[in-house]
Amino acid sequence: MIKVVPSTSRYTVKNEWLESNLSFSFGEYFDEANVKFGPLRVFNDDTVQAGKGFGIHPHREMEIVSIVLKGKLRHEDSLGSNGILQFGNVQVMSAGTGLLHSEMNPSTEEESSFLQLWFIPNQKQLKPSYEDISYNIEAMHNVLLPIVSSSGIEGTATINSDATLYLSKLDSGKELSFQQKPGRKMYVFVIEGELALNHEFLVGQRDSARLSDLEELKIRSTKDTFFLLMDLGGE
């Protein structure tokens, strides 16, 4: 089954420093029928104005992935981790028993745009940890480049959840296929461009698709397209 979720159906939180487009129940938005998809619990498409951000706050029992698309994001946490992320970096924070962190846009001029994804961990009360990696932007050209995985794929950040995340920049008219194991799910999010899934389902910019019970997914770009594909456990 392929369910396309248009960008316009997302819940938007907007104030003077933040625009957050929520694909699943989060904060003030709660829809009992839209809480998670497999282990994916939160998918927020965030834009933070220059010099602003999320001050110190706690997290627990979540695997939190941040993918910076534009601008910069400064991370600091109670584990002593800190750093500035930009396009080409991905961060995985395993909140486990609990940690404190902040995420700020360190720029005085440029806004910061990033995806923040929360996954339900494989087990509770893990020791908190943090990792950020750089991936080769060129290496995602017309292929699925894994950036986060639970299975130790070389070059990926490690997540304690049943998920593998791939990024791809697909030239117009190119096609990729993804073979899926029985019982698993897939999630596609178009960052820029447009995809046709299995030659039938069009997924536009900032739209997503939730896929289950599919053995093979054919991904064809109708224009130059930048997208995220997630291979997810089926529960």
Add this chain to the structure above:
Amino acid sequence: MLLVRHAIGSRLFYQTEHYEIKKNEDKWIISFPISYEKAMNIQKFKEELNLFAVEDTQKTWYYSSDAELLFDKDNEQLLVFADHKTVYPI
């Protein structure tokens, strides 16, 4: 002030100035008066609750890793048995 929030996006479930925190062996028992209806709504999210005791210069974050909550019907109060506590400045 005590705040009871959802761990997924920090939705505020309840806020009160009237609360008590008692240490009992390795747990903190946080109790506060609340109506039955509001307590039942909080119970729905018992696995994902964060409690914050907010003071002038610091917050103290509590949670129960095994979702241990009890509604005392006689006294109309909710008791949360927290096993994690973190203090941080604000």
